[in-house]
Amino acid sequence: MTVRIASGQGFWGDWLEAPVRQIEGGPVDYLMMDFLAEVTMSILQKQRSRDPALGYARDVVPLLARILPAVVERGIRVTTNAGGVNPDACAAAVAETARDLGLRGRLKIGVVTGDDILARLDDLLARGVTLADMDTGRPLSDIRDRVLSANAYLGSAPVVQALAEGAQVVITGRVTDTGLTLAPLVHAFGWSPEAWDLMAAGTIAGHIIECGAQASGGNYLAGWPTVPSLEDVGYPLVEAEPDGSFVVTKHPGTGGAVTVASVTEQLVYEMGDPRQYITPDGVADFTTVRLAQDGRDRVRVSGIRGRPATPYLKVSIAYAAGWKAVGTLVYAWPDAYAKAREADRVLRARLERLGLKFDEVLTEFVGVNATHGPLAGEPSPDLPEVQLRVGVRAGDRDGVERFTRELAPLILNGPPSVTGFAGGRPKVEQVVAYWPALVPKAEIRPAVRIVAA
Amino acid sequence: MKARLLDLAHARSGDKGDTANVGVIARRPEWYPLLARELTATRVAAHFTGMITGPVERFELPNLHALNFLLHGALGGGGTVSLKTDAQGKTFSTALLRMEIEVPDGTL
Structure with a gap:
């Protein structure tokens, strides 16, 4: 068979x-x-x-x-x-x-x-199931008020x-x-x-x-x-x-x-x-x-x-972890990479002067190093184009929102031969982070129901 | 002689949290011992200097003529937190295959 x-x-x-x-x-x-x-x-x-x-x-x-x-x-x-x-x-x-x-x-x-154990989290904690982070050992109480979903x-x-x-x-x-x-x-x-x-x-x-x-x-x-x-x-x-x-x-x-x-x-x-x-x-x-x-x-x-x-099941807990946005601009030959780097410098200086604080600002140059980083080596001096890609992440939404308004101005007030902004301002997205934990199998009771069409 | 890993192996990579995994598979079964000898966790960690923040772990799958590497701290905080283009580590596979290793003359 x-x-x-x-x-x-x-x-x-x-x-x-x-x-x-x-x-x-x-x-x-x-x-x-x-x-x-x-x-x-x-x-x-x-x-x-x-x-x-x-x-x-x-x-x-x-x-x-x-x-x-x-x-x-x-x-x-x-x-x-x-x-x-x-x-x-x-x-x-x-x-x-x-x-x-x-x-x-x-x-x-x-x-x-x-x-789905979202509604049972506090009950589980009260009964001594710690739901500590499997990787770091941190207690769930660190993020309890920000939990969005919890599933075994x-x-x-x-x-x-x-x-x-x-x-x-x-x-x-x-x-x-x-x-x-x-x-x-x-x-x-x-x-x-x-x-x-x-x-x-x-x-x-x-x-x-x-x-x-x-x-x-x-x-x-x-x-x-x-x-x-x-x-x-x-x-x-x-x-x-x-x-x-x-x-x-x-x-x-x-x-x-x-x-x-x-x-x-x-x-x-x-x-x-x-x-x-x-x-x-x-x-x-x-x-x-x-x-x-x-x-x-x-x-x-x-x-x-x-x-x-x-004797355990893995639990995946999703929690709100701030905000992020990623924006891009494309620079054309000649000196595409140099122009993109200069635009990045200008952008970062402006963010600094605005007094904006981010948990991370990441710049990648697509066509140069976005996938293989330093392993890609020095790019050809004659690249036809380079995409500047800048992302920011912060606990506070306002700073991320302000960042999204700093890219378009570069088209007219930054380095030349730039395009690729047709999509408009970058979207601000909520960051959802994951908290892997374990729960004893006996705590989880799967249910099966049959529905007739 | 030196050989590029790309010519000796193929690979696939993926993510788990902030860790990227790279499975490296010998293109010919007889090349697996060579990969197992040359691709130490230490060398792979050195190869990824500046791209990962944590240690490298290595596992052997001689049955598949493959090695599996876990690159910890590779993904800028992990899938959904990361700002990286490659937040899910999909291209760490070919990044590893850029490595050059020592092979006996005439291997390729």
């Missing part, structure tokens, strides 16, 4: 065509769509505070509208964390869309909640439960990216949640496909000049076996490439200690992964070992 899980979305903002292409391009049993990054949760929290019916990745509704008829017709099941900080509202919107499509009574939606990372278990209760589309809040792929495997193969090697195998399968085309030819350094037809890139899918081995592949006739090199690049992406890839479902050991090319665009993955889960 082989179970086919397709990746349809690697982050909120990924290619809108991908889920449709995964459903239509060949046989799949499950479609997995990851929408959440750390920053996404706080954006969604802000949206929910303005409108209690919001707070989820709204893209998922029109996206599902395009595939739900096929999903229902063919019995494909969908797992997604698009629910954000409001999975109930997301499920209600999806149910309404399903009814509009004539699927009333034909679709069961599973809703997974229990990850749930594992695969509640998603497995929703599938077992017949949900065809499972909408979750902060479930780990990897849990969305592991859950269908646990459900389909009846894996024990304490079969640690299998938990690790499903977790690594999830890691490989959670960033969409990054495993199948996108952002592929080893092969990009020769990867065929990225305009038609096939998103990855795994063909999994009950023993925990699987093949990473993509639909026939699609662009991109699935090779040992493309899969390896994705395996090391956002990697910490490869022997300790900690998730709520167990600890996966990436040094046990064996890869082998198994025909064109097929990579066989086997040998994965894992260890028992820890």
